[in-house]
Amino acid sequence: MANIWKQFENLLENDSTLLATVLSSQASTGTSVVTLLSGDRLKVRGTATQGATVLVKGGEIIQSAPAMDQYSMVLY
Incomplete structure (x- = not known):
């Protein structure tokens, strides 16, 4: 019997x-540099307007994100 957790x-x-958030976009290569909420930067496939908020999955921009308020809180 297989492991139920697996x-x-x-x-x-x-x-x-x-x-x-998109920092820069290069149409010639079809890539963009984005900044995550954690501050990390990634080079991903897909292009978008500089400053746009996007959703990234599997190293690819999948769609633009709706404009919403963002909050950051520290939980102890």
């Missing part, structure tokens, strides 16, 4: 969807 993990997605 079966459950196989149902979950491997890549999470990340919210990012």
Whole structure:
């Protein structure tokens, strides 16, 4: 009998969807540099307008994100 936990993990997605802001975009290469909420920078596939908020999944811009207020809080 297979491990039930492994079966459950196989149902979950491997890549999470990340919210990012576009720093720069190069149409010639089809890539953009984005900044995540954590401050990390990534080079991803896809282009968008500089300063736009986008959703990134699997190293690719999947869509633009709606304009919403963002809050940051520290939980102890």
